[in-house]
Amino acid sequence: MLNNKKIGMIGTGNMGNALIDGLIRSGAAQPENIICSDASERQLEPIKEKYQVATTTNNIEVVKAADIIIYAIKPQIMASVLKETADYLDMSKLIISIAAGVPLAAIESLLEKDLRLIRVMPNVAVAVREGATAIAAGGHADQDDVKLTMAIFDSVGKSIFIKENYLMDAITGLSGSGPAYIFMIVDALADAGVKVGLSRNDALVLASQTILGAAKLLLETGDHPGQLKDSVTSPGGTAIAGLHTLEKGGLRTTLINAVEAATNRSRELGDAMIKNFANGQTQP
Numbered sequence: 476m477l478n479n480k481k482i483g484m485i486g487t488g489n490m491g492n493a494l495i496d497g498l499i500r501s502g503a504a505q506p507e508n509i510i511c512s513d514a515s516e517r518q519l520e521p522i523k524e525k526y527q528v529a530t531t532t533n534n535i536e537v538v539k540a541a542d543i544i545i546y547a548i549k550p551q552i553m554a555s556v557l558k559e560t561a562d563y564l565d566m567s568k569l570i571i572s573i574a575a576g577v578p579l580a581a582i583e584s585l586l587e588k589d590l591r592l593i594r595v596m597p598n599v600a601v602a603v604r605e606g607a608t609a610i611a612a613g614g615h616a617d618q619d620d621v622k623l624t625m626a627i628f629d630s631v632g633k634s635i636f637i638k639e640n641y642l643m644d645a646i647t648g649l650s651g652s653g654p655a656y657i658f659m660i661v662d663a664l665a666d667a668g669v670k671v672g673l674s675r676n677d678a679l680v681l682a683s684q685t686i687l688g689a690a691k692l693l694l695e696t697g698d699h700p701g702q703l704k705d706s707v708t709s710p711g712g713t714a715i716a717g718l719h720t721l722e723k724g725g726l727r728t729t730l731i732n733a734v735e736a737a738t739n740r741s742r743e744l745g746d747a748m749i750k751n752f753a754n755g756q757t758q759p
């Protein structure tokens with residue numbers, strides 16, 4: 476699908492780096508077809524060394540050279556980088572933003588021209604090709620653009636296409652931010668393992684593998700999580716004792732509140748962006 480299309484990555488931090496890694500390791504893109512930029516050479520040097528991709532500190536160079544441009548910089552500087560590169564953006568290029576909370580409408584109001592825009596919410600697991608990604612298309616992006624974007628993010632995990640843009644905040648709160656919740660849960664489970672006598676390393680390996688195994692069971696069987704939970708809880712056994720404690724501690728409510736808080740924060744970021752971008756304000 477990607478064939479020899481040139482992919483430009485603006486920002487090579489957590490996500491930009493993870494995407495480059497996943498694209499190359501999956502074979503979806505060749506190093507010679509990737510050019511990336513970052514604010515600092517310090518960030519680019521190891522990427523050039525490891526992936527043999529073209530690197531530059533000049534974002535305009537990336538935009539000029541690429542057919543598909545992925546903006547992987549922080550939401551707070553999206554406006555300034557979009558403005559910086561705006562003169563070189565046109566309908567010949569597919570523009571993908573992965574910035575949390577930045578609505579397509581904000582980008583369109585800032586750039587004030589018809590562009591093939593796609594908003595994507597991936598997560599950091601793209602680095603191990605197990606990303607969870609949602610894709611929403613702007614008004615001038617067509618089905619082929621959606622297919623191209625899905626080809627990129629399916630090469631580093633699983634992607635879904637959503638029709639309603641406003642759901643992107645919920646997706647940012649659930650799967651975009653979700654790896655952080657799971658890392659905290661694994662850290663707590665490892666502490667629990669240490670508390671009941673395991674070495675830190677054994678506890679961490681067992682806790683991580685338990686999360687991986689449970690996720691694979693869910694995805695490969697398609698069974699409801701409640702059904703799988705019931706398959707673990709022997710009558711009068713250990714798992715149900717542990718679950719009772721989790722219920723008493725309000726685990727479900729806490730997780731629901733966490734996703735809601737992250738979703739609301741994404742909405743806040745978006746509302747601020749729409750206001751700032753509409754005023755042409757490009758500094759956070």
Ligand SMILES: NC(=O)C1=CN([C@@H]2O[C@H](COP(=O)(O)OP(=O)(O)OC[C@H]3O[C@@H](n4cnc5c(N)ncnc54)[C@H](OP(=O)(O)O)[C@@H]3O)[C@@H](O)[C@H]2O)C=CC1
Pocket residue numbers: 485486487488489490491512513514515518534546547548549550552556573574575576596597598599651652
């Ligand atoms: N981290 C995650 O799990 C996820 C992040 N996202 C989104 O992805 C985007 C990137 O996030 P993340 O990778 O974590 O952020 P990072 O800060 O790790 O990466 C951003 C990179 O962009 C660089 N940068 C800063 N200014 C410029 C500039 N003017 N031109 C080019 N590069 C620049 C930064 O350099 P320096 O560090 O020197 O400032 C940094 O290396 C954000 O919009 C975020 O909302 C989406 C889903 C998940």
Ligand SMILES: O=C(O)[C@@H]1CCC=N1
Pocket residue numbers: 575647651652
């Ligand atoms: O915390 C953030 O804002 C970014 C977006 C989703 C995950 N990390």
